[in-house]
Amino acid sequence: MNFISIFDLSRAEIEALIEEGAALKREPKGARMRDDLRGKTLALIFEKPSTRTRVSFEVAMLELGGNVLSLNRNELQLGRGERINETAKVLSSYVDAVMIRAYLHDTVAGFARYASIPVINGLTDFEHPCQILADLMTIKEYKDRLAGVKIAWIGDGNNVCNSLIGGAAIMGMEISVACPKGYEPNKELVAKAEKMGCDVHITETAEEAAADADVLYTDVWVSMGDEDESEQIKNDLKRYQINEGLMREANADVIIMHCMPVHIGEEITAGVMNSTNSVIFTQAENRLHAQKALVLQLVR
Ligand code: CP
Numbered sequence: 001m002n003f004i005s006i007f008d009l010s011r012a013e014i015e016a017l018i019e020e021g022a023a024l025k026r027e028p029k030g031a032r033m034r035d036d037l038r039g040k041t042l043a044l045i046f047e048k049p050s051t052r053t054r055v056s057f058e059v060a061m062l063e064l065g066g067n068v069l070s071l072n073r074n075e076l077q078l079g080r081g082e083r084i085n086e087t088a089k090v091l092s093s094y095v096d097a098v099m100i101r102a103y104l105h106d107t108v109a110g111f112a113r114y115a116s117i118p119v120i121n122g123l124t125d126f127e128h129p130c131q132i133l134a135d136l137m138t139i140k141e142y143k144d145r146l147a148g149v150k151i152a153w154i155g156d157g158n159n160v161c162n163s164l165i166g167g168a169a170i171m172g173m174e175i176s177v178a179c180p181k182g183y184e185p186n187k188e189l190v191a192k193a194e195k196m197g198c199d200v201h202i203t204e205t206a207e208e209a210a211a212d213a214d215v216l217y218t219d220v221w222v223s224m225g226d227e228d229e230s231e232q233i234k235n236d237l238k239r240y241q242i243n244e245g246l247m248r249e250a251n252a253d254v255i256i257m258h259c260m261p262v263h264i265g266e267e268i269t270a271g272v273m274n275s276t277n278s279v280i281f282t283q284a285e286n287r288l289h290a291q292k293a294l295v296l297q298l299v300r
């Protein structure tokens with residue numbers, strides 16, 4: 001089984017992973033060593049930088065008694081033109097699973113076509129499903145439910161937004177996306193979510209999306225790979241910020257979410273990020289617990 005899209009998991013599978021992740025989280029830090037994955041190796045391939053994804057997967061494997069290899073694409077023959085086809089086949093004979101963070105979604109999907117081991121999407125231009133698994137765990141932790149929870153996404157309809165829409169559709173949540181024209185989430189993905197009964201509301205007005213929201217979620221204005229157009233993007237997105245004013249439009253017990261890294265003063269203010277409503281650091285922590293549950297499921 002692969003985890004390339006959030007749609008690869010069913011509602012029951014996500015619920016089980018969240019439950020397992022929460023149980024793993026209850027084990028105190030410093031007393032989490034297990035040997036479930038003894039003899040198993042996960043390779044991590046990075047085409048782009050990463051703090052949370054890399055470290056949480058590395059610690060997850062180490063605490064579960066397995067091994068982990070972090071590889072930069074440019075250190076591999078991939079960086080010199082070796083095809084993904086042969087790389088996938090060779091790595092399948094050495095390791096038990098591969099996580100890839102790539103520019104193009106096709107790189108991860110293509111790798112999976114030629115691999116005979118589970119492949120995990122560690123972020124592409126299209127989706128970031130590992131992030132959303134941890135986010136759903138976080139929302140459950142604070143709201144004690146997922147079905148019926150109202151999420152408002154503020155900003156670029158990017159990879160994280162796409163996977164969040166998928167997660168909302170699978171778990172029976174409501175989602176509104178506020179973004180300027182040209183920054184909408186992927187149309188086919190939205191259509192798929194709507195076919196599952198999720199009403200994905202897209203608006204250009206941040207206040208409209210935020211009204212009565214239980215969750216306010218944002219991400220960087222300029223994603224990795226979009227740097228060449230950063231001036232234009234920043235200008236287009238300047239009205240899409242989670243600030244104190246926008247927070248007042250949402251429910252009083254709204255939780256503030258951000259996948260990190262944050263750019264304070266752009267998509268979020270320091271006051272909101274550090275407010276008692278912010279669960280941003282719990283999200284980051286939950287990457288570890290949710291991914292432990294995921295790798296146990298995929299490689300044990
Ligand atoms: N949220 C997230 O994936 O962070 P990194 O880019 O640091 O891995």
Ligand code: NVA
Pocket residue numbers: 123158159160219220222223224259260261
């Ligand atoms: N949308 C951001 C997420 C970073 C974790 C990016 O792709 O750079």
